Amino acid sequence: MARIADEEVGRLKREVPLEALVAASGVELKKAGADLVGCCPFHDDREPSLVVSPAKNLWHCLGACQAGGSTIDWVMRSQGVSFRHAVELLRAGQGGSPVTGPSPARSTENILAYCA
């Protein structure tokens, strides 16, 4: 398998709107100054601790996860896929899908209701 070119990785990180990916994952984002905040789908979030910075196209969980990163990190984490698979999904315009990763503490049907 050919190596994924650094330029392509950089392009996907810059040009795929993270905000849209996060929204497509089922996270409702609200404006907070220059950033957007929402409920982190990766831990049992009681208050919005997921911060998305559209200007930088980066996200960060200020809660239990202490995780964050680029569009690629988001797809890897939200869909439970490898770096290569995440790049392929983003390249195909399929990066934004509901969170499918394992979530032992929570069933999927209340994913939008747990954090008002």
Ligand SMILES: [Zn+2]
């Ligand atoms: Zn989190």
